[in-house]
Amino acid sequence: MLALSHYNSSASPLLPLLSNDSAGKVEAQVAVEELSQLGNFTLPQPTTSGVIVVILSMTLGIISNIVALFILVSAYYRQRRRTKATFLLFATSLVVTDFIGHLIPGALVLRLYLSGGVDPADFNSSDKMCQFLGGSMVFFGLCPLFMGCAMAAERCLGVTRPLLHSSLVTKTRTKMCLSVIWLAALCVALLPCFQLGSYTYQEPGTWCFINVLSDTGEVDVAFVVLFSGLGLTSLAVAFVCNTISGLTLVLARLRRKPGSHHSAKSHDIEMVVQLVGIMVTSCICWSPLLILGLMSAIRSYTGSIGEHLSNYTTLMVMGVRLATWNQILDPWVYILLRRTVLRKIYLIAKCQAGLRGNMLGRWEPSSFQSSEKNDVNHV
Incomplete structure (x- = not known):
């Protein structure tokens, strides 16, 4: 696992280009220190x-x-x-x-x-x-x-x-x-x-x-x-x-x-x-x-x-x-997609679907028709 950090840094155009010689590195370090003191540059800190x-x-x-x-x-x-x-x-x-x-x-x-x-x-x-x-x-x-x-x-x-x-x-x-x-x-x-x-x-x-x-x-x-x-x-x-x-x-x-x-x-x-x-x-x-x-x-x-x-x-x-x-x-x-877990999910979904089916069955048109017929016969 790789965890990469955030850094609070803002580049400044006043920074000199880094060169390979020691003088360039010294100048760059001095510039970084001066800018950090002025608050324009923040060194990366975890x-x-x-x-x-x-x-x-x-x-x-x-x-x-x-x-x-x-x-x-x-x-x-x-x-x-x-x-x-x-x-x-x-x-x-x-x-x-x-x-x-x-x-x-x-x-x-x-x-x-x-x-x-x-x-x-x-x-x-x-x-x-x-x-x-x-x-x-x-x-x-x-x-x-x-x-x-x-x-x-x-x-x-x-x-x-x-x-x-x-x-x-x-x-x-x-x-x-x-x-x-x-x-x-x-x-x-x-x-x-x-x-x-x-x-x-x-x-x-x-x-x-x-x-x-x-x-x-x-x-x-x-x-x-x-x-x-x-x-x-x-x-x-x-x-x-x-x-x-x-x-x-x-x-x-x-x-x-x-x-x-x-x-x-x-x-x-x-x-x-x-x-x-x-x-x-x-x-x-x-x-x-x-x-x-x-x-x-x-x-x-x-x-x-x-x-x-x-x-x-x-x-x-x-x-x-x-x-x-x-x-x-x-x-x-x-861990989650094992057969035992999938079977439980299937049974829960089937149970919920059965409950909804029973609830909907009470309001089917056939049930209305049968209830109307019963009422007519009763009269």
Whole structure:
């Protein structure tokens, strides 16, 4: 989980341009001190309320992932159906990845936040901590998207081609698929180590990400295209697979004869509902950052970002904040969209609909007609 701080800062046109020599740095420092004394410039300082919000959000994410992990592990050991066990293995791996991705980057961001962040003059310089934090963001961002895509494809095959699914999908192959997903995300995250892209500090100096706003080069654009392209493609494939699975289950439900056995389909419905929840959560949380990062990098590389730089900076901060909520909301998909919970919701809705039907039945035209006939007969 990444929590980004707000800073109370106002840029002044009186600030001199920072140069690389020591004299320029001294002049810049003197100017900053003079302006801060005049009240025209406020150095970034973390607020107590911001720290409390960061700690509460991290605590919520950790508790949510632990509860979801306990539910999934318990269901995995109780489950004897191989198709359901495969799905639970994917889901458990996703929650574990979300938990680690919430804990490690969140702790690093909190450390930067408490230390006051990085000075804006050092944004373009990337140290080991920035490299690790930026790589963690890319790795823990791609992994859930890849896993959601793989889970949707696995369920689509299980719903549309159950015999082929039973012969192809095994626990061993599922574990191999998970290993390939983690390895692929790691390879993408490590590309800047081979000078194929770069990570830099981002406004307000408390997080690192791909260089998309300033001095963007060709390799940076290529890196962003790769990152955003893989993420958006995973979301698109998941959408197609979940749509096919949902339509197949709906058609099977409509064709089912009354009184036939449908317990197997109830498991499929539960899994597809959870996958749709994961897909919707991922689309809402990750699409803005993926699209904004791509747009910012292209406009920065072409030099057309210009005076819109502050707007793109604000949008990037909002996008990464929204993306971090994916790791908090994902566990609630498994907590709330379980079959037992869905059955209770269905029974409550059915009960409410029955009560409304009884109330409406008292005012049906047939009831008026029968009452009129009774009155006539009585006369």
